[in-house]
Amino acid sequence: MTDNKPYETTRSHSERSLAIDATDVHVTYDDGTEAVRGLSLAVEAGECVGFLGPNGAGKTTTIRTLVTLLYPMDGTVSINGYDVRSDPRAVRESIGYMAQEASVDAELTARENVRFACDIYGVPRAERGDRVDRLLEVVGLADVADTRAGRFSGGMAKRLDAATALVHHPPVVFLDEPTVGLDPAARTQLWNYVDRLNEAGTTVFLTTQYVEQTLPRCDRLFIIDDGRLVASGTPETLISRVGGEILTLEIGGSGDGFAVEPHLERARRTVHELDGIDPSQTDSTPEGLTVTAEGIGDRAHELLIALSKADVPVTGFDLRSPTLEDVFVSLTGTRPERREEERR
Numbered sequence: 001m002t003d004n005k006p007y008e009t010t011r012s013h014s015e016r017s018l019a020i021d022a023t024d025v026h027v028t029y030d031d032g033t034e035a036v037r038g039l040s041l042a043v044e045a046g047e048c049v050g051f052l053g054p055n056g057a058g059k060t061t062t063i064r065t066l067v068t069l070l071y072p073m074d075g076t077v078s079i080n081g082y083d084v085r086s087d088p089r090a091v092r093e094s095i096g097y098m099a100q101e102a103s104v105d106a107e108l109t110a111r112e113n114v115r116f117a118c119d120i121y122g123v124p125r126a127e128r129g130d131r132v133d134r135l136l137e138v139v140g141l142a143d144v145a146d147t148r149a150g151r152f153s154g155g156m157a158k159r160l161d162a163a164t165a166l167v168h169h170p171p172v173v174f175l176d177e178p179t180v181g182l183d184p185a186a187r188t189q190l191w192n193y194v195d196r197l198n199e200a201g202t203t204v205f206l207t208t209q210y211v212e213q214t215l216p217r218c219d220r221l222f223i224i225d226d227g228r229l230v231a232s233g234t235p236e237t238l239i240s241r242v243g244g245e246i247l248t249l250e251i252g253g254s255g256d257g258f259a260v261e262p263h264l265e266r267a268r269r270t271v272h273e274l275d276g277i278d279p280s281q282t283d284s285t286p287e288g289l290t291v292t293a294e295g296i297g298d299r300a301h302e303l304l305i306a307l308s309k310a311d312v313p314v315t316g317f318d319l320r321s322p323t324l325e326d327v328f329v330s331l332t333g334t335r336p337e338r339r340e341e342e343r344r
């Protein structure tokens, strides 16, 4: 994947290792919404990074700014060494972008769609045939290469979109919620494709609300909330920031699986009376409480006795290590989306 790279000729040596370099970026929409407020991030060539955040946090606005579809009001962005303001064309030629909604031409066949993308990106004629066949193979659409895209399922259209976004072998790809609307099989195929691209050296920047999908593949994560970066680091570093263990208490009372307030209030008071536990370490859940603290597992017995003395009906408890989902909750105050199949 080394041919057809005009960007090699003009960028400077020092910029070569940073695929994405954004500093103090602000984006405000015409109606005054400040969607991105002073965001800075740097991504090295070859990294796979996840950009996570709750609904409306500013993920799509950021990615659209990085791919030159929106202009930052303030701050600087360079992609592959090119400035998005002064050199948007060079930026576009050196990236692949897959938007949330697949943008394929329903009237054209899969093969024609990919060929059309080759035209747009100026892929040399002699290479087009092979490249189209190979890409359709990679995204699992070789068997339906001559079927009109209008007849494809959402998942097939999305995979075709992925192929068209990558015909020019860009060194950086931006994927905005790549698996939304895909069934589990299509999702696995798409992730396999993304993983192979990254293994081959392509820098991958992906947004998702589905935290658990990023874990197996992302070298680093950026978490955004309300237009601001609230944390970044490797998944392991972020998880270690939560610290300690998490004890989940299920508190009965109403008979329908939900904790009732008088019991919950007594439970909270009892937990906060334990030495070394303060209110910032407890969170309410629909079924009861969680307590996050170093060594809380060793104190579970002591806690259960105290709760029993306080007449709190504990119907279940569980002890576990923090996950990325806990990081997300502690930083954004929002529980991340569950995967589609988990929500059904």
Ligand SMILES: Nc1ncnc2c1ncn2[C@@H]1O[C@H](COP(=O)(O)OP(=O)(O)OP(=O)(O)O)[C@@H](O)[C@H]1O
Pocket (backbone or CB within 6 Å): 029, 030, 031, 033, 034, 035, 053, 054, 055, 056, 057, 058, 059, 060, 061, 062, 209
């Ligand atoms: N065209 C627009 N005009 C005005 N406000 C907008 C526009 N697009 C997005 N916003 C607002 O900007 C903020 C950030 O939106 P954005 O779509 O970037 O968030 P997101 O993290 O991608 O959310 P989601 O996960 O729901 O796609 C939100 O408050 C949103 O309502």
